Amino acid sequence: MYIILPVLGFLVGGIVISLGGGGAAFFLSILTGVGHLSASSAAATSLFVGLPALMVGSYSHWRTGNMCFHEGNQMLIAALPSTIIGSLVAKYIPETIYSWIIFIIFILLGVQMLLQSFHRNTPVKNKTHRSGMTYVFGILSGLMVGIAGLSGGGPLVAGLLLIGLTMQQAAATSSYVLVITSIVGLFLHATQGHTAWGMGAVLMIGALLGSAIAPRFLSRLNPQKVTLVLRPIMGLFLILMGLKLVIHL
Template identity: 55%
Template sequence: MSQILLILIGFLVGFIVIAMGGGGAAIYLGILTSGFGLSAVSAAATSLFTAIPALIVGAYSQYRSGNINFKIGNRMLLSALPATIVGSLISHYIPANIYTWIVALILILLGAQVLWQTHSSKNDETQDRSSSTGKAIFFGILSGLMVGIAGLSGGGPIVAGLLLMGLDMIQAAATSAYVLVFNTLVGLLFHMSAGNINWNFGIYLMIGSVIGAAFTPFLLKKMSTPGRTNSILRPLMGIILIFMGAKMLF
């Protein structure tokens, strides 16, 4: 019964990873630590291991659909990958409570900003190139540090940054999945040396997440028009970011 439950949980998280462009490892961390009693170190390695196959499947599906913005995604990767390595190396020297508060406040602020932009009457579609580059670098660094230090997927700041740079929710989720494939892989390599993967949980979660990731792009295509999809997923992303931040604080 627990195996079926793990597969179902993996399916739901795989859907969230691709529909929202990330957040899978953060959800896995909470489930594995509070629900199944894994240590933080083991949960971090297991969550990253579980998220990678789903990200690969989802990113490939999004690539075939032409939804990935490689120009912006590559800018984020150039800053995210070094930040992931640095975060992994310094993770043992940062007090966990200080890091938790910093990340939680950032997630809450990002969620509030996404919600504010969603309800604005008009969004400026013409983005300043230098400003977009700066935002890509900033959010890439933030995401990389989250992966390296805490074993989170880093999808929250990636998606929020992409939305604030003018991408719609579908493009943001697709581009985020592309960035997180490499970001999460680098983080996993470092976290595997610090803690063991729990294969009993990881394998079943991975099976479910791959199925969910493969199914999601087809479901999103059926969701009426892109505008309606954005009107649902974009504010939902803002709420999830705020919820994730608040949960880390309390």
């Protein structure tokens, strides 16, 4: 298992950075499906695994000048309290219910990734609606980080695209928010003793190597074509791991 984990981490780290996400959902699925951790332990460990690569990616995004701090700060105002609340109530959720929560999120994210290439969003122009949407998606992202141990990038990117940001701006701004909420979520989960540090470190080493090497390799390929191929594959992967998580319940 400790041979398979860094290999999977390498592959996921490389693929996720090409898609502009935090990757916690994929690390979570590996920790539950391959590492056989409980859903609660995997939730805490996935934040530990994904944070370093997320910080590296966020710094790279910042250097491009695409971060929109105004929209990002609006989302943080909503995301941070919901992250704290989610982390505090997570320990009171029974393991079976916890597994079903993760399963539902996996299915929704997997379906979203499968449909994303065929759906175009119309930007929201009304300023009041724009502000409201940033808060709503910020709350949803924070709950995903706090309760499920996911990076919460999905709702952030979706919300930022809906209010009119470009994909580059949405990915950059999302990474800024995710670094802060992931640090808070990791700290709160760690204080509850749920983190599998050893297994997480093995997976994290592979992920860091993948995220460091992938950009050089991908720079030689057509990024649109790579995303077109990888996105449905990762969507199917999430759905399968979600099914595997609850099939024994």
